Amino acid sequence: GAVVSQHPSWVICKSGTSVKIECRSLDFQATTMFWYRQFPKQSLMLMATSNEGSKATYEQGVEKDKFLINHASLTLSTLTVTSAHPEDSSFYICSAAGRTHTGELFFGEGSRLTVL
Amino acid sequence: GENVEQHPSTLSVQEGDSAVIKCTYSDSASNYFPWYKQELGKGPQLIIDIRSNVGEKKDQRIAVTLNKTAKHFSLHITETQPEDSAVYFCAARASGNTPLVFGKGTRLSVIA
Numbered sequence: 361g362a363v364v365s366q367h368p369s370w371v372i373c374k375s376g377t378s379v380k381i382e383c384r385s386l387d388f389q390a391t392t393m394f395w396y397r398q399f400p401k402q403s404l405m406l407m408a409t410s411n412e413g414s415k416a417t418y419e420q421g422v423e424k425d426k427f428l429i430n431h432a433s434l435t436l437s438t439l440t441v442t443s444a445h446p447e448d449s450s451f452y453i454c455s456a457a458g459r460t461h462t463g464e465l466f467f468g469e470g471s472r473l474t475v476l
Numbered sequence: 477g478e479n480v481e482q483h484p485s486t487l488s489v490q491e492g493d494s495a496v497i498k499c500t501y502s503d504s505a506s507n508y509f510p511w512y513k514q515e516l517g518k519g520p521q522l523i524i525d526i527r528s529n530v531g532e533k534k535d536q537r538i539a540v541t542l543n544k545t546a547k548h549f550s551l552h553i554t555e556t557q558p559e560d561s562a563v564y565f566c567a568a569r570a571s572g573n574t575p576l577v578f579g580k581g582t583r584l585s586v587i588a
Contacts, residue, residue, distance in 0.1 A: 366519070394575045403565060403580045404520070453519050455576070464510070465569075465576055470519040 362388045364456050366468030373444055374476055381439045381471045383454030389434035390456035394465065395427075398451040407452075410437055444475040478503040480568050482579025489556050490587050497582045499566035500548040506568040509542060509549045510576070514563045523564075524551070556586045 363386040373379050383393060392411050396404040408424075410416040410431035418424045426448075428440040437456075441448055451472050455465040479502040489495050501509075507528035512520035526533045526540045526549065533540050537556075542549040553560055563583050567576040 403578045406575050406577070409575055464508075464522070464525065467512075467519040467521070470517075472517070 362386075362456075362458065362464075362466045364390075364454065364466045364468040366454055366471055368471055369469060370472040370474075372474045372476065375445055376443055378440055378442045379444055379473060381441075381452055381454075381473075383437045383439070383456065383468050385435050385456045385458065385466070388456075388458040388466075390437070390458055391434065392457045393431055393437040394455045394457075395429060395437075395439050396453045396455065398453060398470075400451075404453060407439075441473065444473070446475045449473055449475045478506055478568055478570075478577040480566060480577050480579040482566050482582060484582060485580065486583045486585070488585045488587060491556060491558060493556055495551075495553045495556055495560070495584055495586075497551045497564055497566065497584075498548060499550070499568075499579050500546075501568040501577075502547065503568070503570065504547065505570040507571055508569050509540070510567050511538075511540060511551045512565045512567065512578075514565060514581075520565060553584075556584075558586050558588050560584060561586045 365384045367382045395407045398404045407422045408416045408418045410429050416429040431437040453470040455467045482499045510525035513523045514520045524538050526542050537554045539552040563581045565581045566579040569576045
């Protein structure tokens with residue numbers, strides 16, 4: 361299957377700082393990328409949908425000014441958690457869909473954020 | 477929007493036995509139903525999927541069935557092995573650029 365690379369795989373930061381997570385599709389062009397958040401022992405909850413070259417669409421309850429999403433190219437989307445607080449500590453996972461992959465979504469390995 | 481229910485939340489089976497996980501969905505427009513296996517600290521891995529024009533699909537020890545009328549689909553794992561122990565998620569989505577909606581997951585434990 362197609363490969364989606366996510367970086368970093370884990371990050372620890374101080375409260376109030378910003379953290380950027382990258383999601384790259386390595387062998388296909390991702391027209392749409394989805395960002396999910398997963399708290400311990402819970403399911404994946406969609407945060408936002410981003411289409412290349414346009415603004416992301418955020419799910420209800422997700423602050424767009426706190427979770428900045430950029431999808432500037434067909435192979436890269438970034439999620440920046442601004443002014444992170446301990447309650448933002450979670451597992452963030454991106455997934456990507458390509459033009460030729462009907463229905464299928466390919467997931468990155470996830471990024472575990474711990475805010476102290 | 478779509479709502480996916482998944483049962484059971486936990487499942488323990490003896491090695492060699494079969495495991496069945498069931499999901500229901502609400503949106504009749506959904507036409508793609510994947511199953512993911514997630515190991516601790518890792519992202520979800522697609523293990524099998526089925527589309528709405530197919531009623532059953534099998535890949536070695538894993539099979540998925542879909543009943544569009546009843547809006548439910550199931551994962552069947554036969555001859556379970558300890559390495560099958562993980563959290564399994566079902567999901568559903570309609571066509572186009574719609575996101576996957578996940579069930580709450582099933583923690584499968586295969587006891588040797």
